[in-house]
Amino acid sequence: MAGCLDGQESSEEENGADDADADNGDDTSGEDNDSQQEELENELFAVLDAYFTASAEGDLEAIDNVMHSLNPLNPAQWEEDGWEYQGGDGEVPSPFEGEIVTADGTIDDVLELEDAAFWFQETDLETELDGEDIALVRADEEWLEAEAETVDGDDGVGAEDGDDTGAGVSHSFEEELGIMVWALVPEDDEWRILYMGTEDDTPEDPTELFEEEVIDDEQDVIAEIDWEYEQEGQTGETDEDQDDLFADIELARVVFTDEPGLEADAVRADSTIEGSHIEFGDTWSGAWATLGYHPEGDQIVVRIAQDGEETVVHREHYLPEEERDEDGSTDN
Numbered sequence: 001m002a003g004c005l006d007g008q009e010s011s012e013e014e015n016g017a018d019d020a021d022a023d024n025g026d027d028t029s030g031e032d033n034d035s036q037q038e039e040l041e042n043e044l045f046a047v048l049d050a051y052f053t054a055s056a057e058g059d060l061e062a063i064d065n066v067m068h069s070l071n072p073l074n075p076a077q078w079e080e081d082g083w084e085y086q087g088g089d090g091e092v093p094s095p096f097e098g099e100i101v102t103a104d105g106t107i108d109d110v111l112e113l114e115d116a117a118f119w120f121q122e123t124d125l126e127t128e129l130d131g132e133d134i135a136l137v138r139a140d141e142e143w144l145e146a147e148a149e150t151v152d153g154d155d156g157v158g159a160e161d162g163d164d165t166g167a168g169v170s171h172s173f174e175e176e177l178g179i180m181v182w183a184l185v186p187e188d189d190e191w192r193i194l195y196m197g198t199e200d201d202t203p204e205d206p207t208e209l210f211e212e213e214v215i216d217d218e219q220d221v222i223a224e225i226d227w228e229y230e231q232e233g234q235t236g237e238t239d240e241d242q243d244d245l246f247a248d249i250e251l252a253r254v255v256f257t258d259e260p261g262l263e264a265d266a267v268r269a270d271s272t273i274e275g276s277h278i279e280f281g282d283t284w285s286g287a288w289a290t291l292g293y294h295p296e297g298d299q300i301v302v303r304i305a306q307d308g309e310e311t312v313v314h315r316e317h318y319l320p321e322e323e324r325d326e327d328g329s330t331d332n
Contacts, residue, residue, distance in 0.1 A: 037100070037103075040100065040103055040135070041100055043191055044100065044135055044137050044184055044191055045095070045096045045098070045137070047066050047184060047190075047191050047192070047193065048096045048137065048182060048193075049095055049096050050062065050065075050066050051063065051066045051067075051193060052092065052093050052096070052147075053092050054066070056091055056092045056093070057092070058085070060075060060076040060079060060085060061076070063075060063076055064076035064077075066192060066193055067192060067193050068184075068185055068187050068192035068193060068194040069187060069192075070120075070123060070125070070128055070129075070194060071192075071193060071194055071195060072119040072120065072123075072195075073119065073195070073196070093147035094143070094146070094147060096139070096143070097139070097140040097142075097143035098137055098138050098139040098140045098143065099137070099138055099140070100135060100136070100137055100138075101136040101137065101138045101181065102134075102135065102136050103133070103135050104133070104134075105133075105134035105135060105136045105183065106134065107125045107126060107129065107134070109134065109136055109183070110125065110134065110136075110183045110194065110195055111125075112199075112200055113181055113183065113195060113196075113197035113198070113199065113200060114178065114197040114198040114199070114200045114275065115197055116195055116197055118249075119195070120195075129185060132185050132186055132187075133185065133186055134183060134184075134185055134194070135183070135184045135185075135191070136181055136182070136183050136184075137181065137182045137184065138179060138180070138181050138199075139179065139180045139181075139182075141179060144179070144180060171265055171266040171305040171308070173266070173268045173279065173303060173305065173310065174310065175270075175277070178198030178199065178201075178275070179198060179199050180196060180197070180198055181196070181197065181198070181199055182195075182196045183195045183196070198275075202273060202294065205297070206273045206294055206296055206297035206298060207297050207317075207319070209272065209273060209299075210297075210299055210317055211299070211301075211315060212315070213299075213315050213316060213317055214312055214313070214314055214315040215314065215315075215316065216302070216313050216314040218261055219257045219259075219261070220257065220260060220261030220262045220313065221256060221257060221260065221261070221262055221264065221267065221302060221304060221313045221314060222254070222255070222256060222257065222302055222313070222314045223255045223256060223257040223258070224253075224254075224255040225252055225253070225254050225255070225300055225314075225316055226252060226253040226255070227252045227293070227318050229251050229252060229253035229290060230251070249292055250274075250292060250293050250294070250295045251290040251291065251292060251293070252271070252290065252291050252293050252300060252318070253288060253289075253290050254269045254278065254288060254289055254290070254291055254300065254302070255288040256280070256284050256285060256286060256287050256288065257285065257286070258285055258286035259285075260285050262304060262306075262313070263306065264282070264284065264304035264305060264306055265281070265282055265304075265305045265306060265307070266279060266280065266281050266282065266284070266304070266305040267279070267280050267284045267302065267303070267304050267305075268280075268302070268303050268305075269289075269291060269300055269301070269302045269303075270291075270300065270301050270303075271291045271292060271293040271294070271298050271299070271300050272298065272299050272300075272301055273293070273294040273297065273298040273299065274291075274292045274293045274294040274298055276291045276292040276293070277291070278290075278291060293318055295320065296320060297317075297318060297319050297320065298317075298318045299315060299316065299317045299318065300314075300315070300316050300318070301314070301315045302314040302315070
């Protein structure tokens, strides 16, 4: 009996040792995963830091080096096609802060980003990428707010009042920044930026985000918003492919009055669902510009700046014709 008991105790001790070894093995596996995740994060963040630095310095060659060849928003490629790059005025941002959304992304994940489906409509990503890894990286919201001027280019975000932010605008209008996501894919054994855009959080029914209309009946600022405007020759007479690409964009023509009833240092119009905007400085009277808008419903909000204070002077809704007919709405 004693021998049996001794054998049993010995067996239990051995099993205990085996269990401990197994636990240690699990811990090692977890450490390996953490190490791999950290290594991937460092690689991806380094690519983004290189991109932001190159953008701030206006170094198109360096920008091109971190862009995937399929990236439709590569300014180096656009300049080759005759566009003028106007970046390079910003400061180099602090090191990127964010998180890896997924290291095992899909093409659908990429196409769900804002406007990605539009930009890639002529590209068969399934065939072109041929099963390559896709990593999605999301910027930390606080970092994005702090670095908005550099990350978002020279559109005036974060500029001090009195600084010219483009189009003669000396006022920096407040705006809600979307959470930026970058999709990166390996090319020539290096991670490259395939696309960057905000997370598309548009609800199935865009009218859920509508606010009460404010109509400038006296035309103190706004003369007209033409929701059925059709622009001819958007990209040049000979560029048929580009014409076809932009043909499906819905554009509204925003016309500012030539006899202002209010004084304004600057004006801004936003399509709040689609996310387009235009700005003019103190020469805004009589000006006009086009805004992209969401075909399933949108609203254009017009603000003026007076001595650093912003005021909404016009908010107008757009609904597709069939929805206007159903609810009897008189919106344009």
